Amino acid sequence: MATPFRLTSQTRLLLTHLLGDVNSDHYGFEILKATGLKPGTLYPTFARLEEAGWIEGRWENIDVETTNRPARRYYRLTAHGSTEAAAALERHAEKAALQAPTVLGGLSS
Amino acid sequence: MTLLAAVLLSVACKLVPGHLRAQYEAEWSAECEAIAMSDGVWSSLRYAGRLVLGAPRTGYVLRTNNRPVFFDVLLMSVTLAVPAMFFVAHSAITGQLLVAFAYSWLCIGLLVVASSAWSAESGLFGGKISASGLIMVLIASVVITSLNLLTDTHNPALDGPIRVLPGSVAAQIGVLLVMLSAWLGPQRVEVARLGLSLMTLGLVIWAAIGVLNTVLVETWGERIFHGVSVPSALAVASGCWLIRREGPALITPKPSQEVVLVS
Numbered sequence: 100m101a102t103p104f105r106l107t108s109q110t111r112l113l114l115t116h117l118l119g120d121v122n123s124d125h126y127g128f129e130i131l132k133a134t135g136l137k138p139g140t141l142y143p144t145f146a147r148l149e150e151a152g153w154i155e156g157r158w159e160n161i162d163v164e165t166t167n168r169p170a171r172r173y174y175r176l177t178a179h180g181s182t183e184a185a186a187a188l189e190r191h192a193e194k195a196a197l198q199a200p201t202v203l204g205g206l207s208s
Numbered sequence: 209m210t211l212l213a214a215v216l217l218s219v220a221c222k223l224v225p226g227h228l229r230a231q232y233e234a235e236w237s238a239e240c241e242a243i244a245m246s247d248g249v250w251s252s253l254r255y256a257g258r259l260v261l262g263a264p265r266t267g268y269v270l271r272t273n274n275r276p277v278f279f280d281v282l283l284m285s286v287t288l289a290v291p292a293m294f295f296v297a298h299s300a301i302t303g304q305l306l307v308a309f310a311y312s313w314l315c316i317g318l319l320v321v322a323s324s325a326w327s328a329e330s331g332l333f334g335g336k337i338s339a340s341g342l343i344m345v346l347i348a349s350v351v352i353t354s355l356n357l358l359t360d361t362h363n364p365a366l367d368g369p370i371r372v373l374p375g376s377v378a379a380q381i382g383v384l385l386v387m388l389s390a391w392l393g394p395q396r397v398e399v400a401r402l403g404l405s406l407m408t409l410g411l412v413i414w415a416a417i418g419v420l421n422t423v424l425v426e427t428w429g430e431r432i433f434h435g436v437s438v439p440s441a442l443a444v445a446s447g448c449w450l451i452r453r454e455g456p457a458l459i460t461p462k463p464s465q466e467v468v469l470v471s
Contacts (some may be wrong), residue, residue: 128239128255139262142232143269159238168245169238172231 104147106187109140114184117154117176124159124173145174153180210249213240216256223263225270232266284447285322289315291436295365298433304361310351317344342387349380364433368421375417375441378410382448404452411445 104110112134117125131141148154155177159170176184217240221233236259244252292315299308320341353376356366366372385403418438425431 126239127235128243131255131258137262137265138259139265139269142262142266146228146270168241169234171238171242172235 104151106191109136110144110147111188111191112136113141113144113148114153114188117174118181118184118188121176121181124157124175126159126171126173130174148180149174151180152177153183155180210244210253213244213249213253213256216253216260220256220259220263223267225267228270281447281451282322284444285318287440287443287447289318289322291365291440292318294436295363295433298364302362304363307352307355307361307363310348310355313344314348314352317341317346317348320344339387342383346380346383346387349376349383353377353380364430365437368417368430368434369424370417370420372414372417372421372437375410375412375414378413379407380410382407382410401452404448408445408448408452411441411448415441415445 113130113136116130116134127138127141127145130136131138134141136144145154145156149156153176154174156172156174159173161170163169214237217233217236220236221229224232236256240252240256243255292311296308296311296315299305299311318341321338322341324337324341352363353366353373355361356363357373366376382403382405385406386400387403389397389400389403415438418434418441422431422434422438425434
C-alpha cells in the first residue's frame with residue numbers, strides 16, 4: 100500500500116529514529132541532533148506525518164513556574180503510525196534489495 | 209532566551225504560513241528556552257540561527273501542500289537551464305550548430321535532473337534518472353568547453369578578457385564526482401560532498417571571473433552574456449552548498465543500514 104506522502108530518505112530517517120523508541124516522546128532538537136536533519140526539513144516532515152495521522156504532537160505537561168521554562172512540543176508515533184511506518188520501511192527495504200546492481204552498477208543499491 | 213535568539217525566532221516565524229505561525233512560535237521559543245537551560249546560550253542561539261536558515265524551506269513546503277523537499281535541485285536546474293537556452297538561441301543564430309546542439313543537450317540533462325529530483329522517492333543521487341541527467345550535463349559541458357578551446361567557435365559565455373576555464377573545470381570535476389558517487393553507491397557520501405564542494409567553488413570562481421569580464425568587455429552584447437551567467441552561477445553555487453550541508457540525508461542509505469524495525 101502506498102504511503103499518503105512521499106517516503107523520502109529524510110522521512111525514512113525520521114521514521115527510523117521514531118521507531119527506535121516508540122514509547123518515548125521526542126522533541127525537535129533531540130531529533131535534529133540524532134538524525135542530522137535540518138530544521139527546514141524536519142518541521143515540514145513533522146507536519147506531513149501529523150496530517151497523515153502517523154505521529155501526534157502534544158505539549159509537554161510541566162509546571163511552567165517550577166521548571167521556569169515554557170512547555171516543549173513532543174511528538175510520538177501513533178499506533179497506526181507505528182504499524183504503517185514499519186511496513187513502509189520494510190517495503191522500501193525489500194524494493195531496494197530487489198533493485199540489484201545492473202549495468203549502472205550501484206546506482207540503485 | 210537572549211534578545212538575539214528572540215529576534216531570530218521572530219524572523220523565522222514570519223516565514224512560515226500565518227495559520228501555523230502561533231504554533232511554531234510557541235514550539236520554537238520553548239525549544240530555545242529549554243536548550244539555553246540545558247546546553248547553554250550559544251547552543252540556543254545556534255538552534256535559532258538554524259531555524260532562520262531553514263525557515264524559507266519550511267515555509268515553502270508547508271505553503272505548497274507538502275511538495276517534495278528536493279525543490280532546491282529543481283530550482284538549481286531551472287536556474288542553469290534558462291541561460292543555457294539563451295546560449296542555444298545565440299549559437300543557432302550565429303550558425304554554430306554543434307555548440308547549439310551541446311547547449312540543448314545541457315538543457316535536456318538539467319531538466320532530467322530536475323524532473324528526477326521532483327519525483328525522487330529515494331535519495332537525491334540514488335536514482336538512475338538523476339544520474340543519467342548528470343551524465344548528460346557532464347558530456348554537454350565537456351563538449352562545450354572543448355569546442356571553445358580547440359576550435360574557433362565564439363562563445364561569449366566562455367570567452368572574454370579573462371577565461372572562465374578554471375571555474376568551469378572545477379565545476380565539471382564536481383559534477384563528475386557527484387555522478388561517480390551515484391555509481392559507487394550510497395556509502396560514498398564523502399565523494400558526493402567533495403563533488404558538491406568543487407561545484408560550489410567552481411561556480412563561485414566562474415561568477416567572480418564573470419563579474420570582472422562584465423566590467424572589462426567593451427560591447428553591451430558581450431556584457432549581457434556575462435551578466436546572465438553571474439547570477440545563475442551564484443544561485444547554483446549556493447544551492448550546491450545547501451545540498452552539501454544536508455549531506456547524508458540526501459543520499460539513499462543502504463537498506464541494511466537504514467531500517468530498524470520494531471517487532
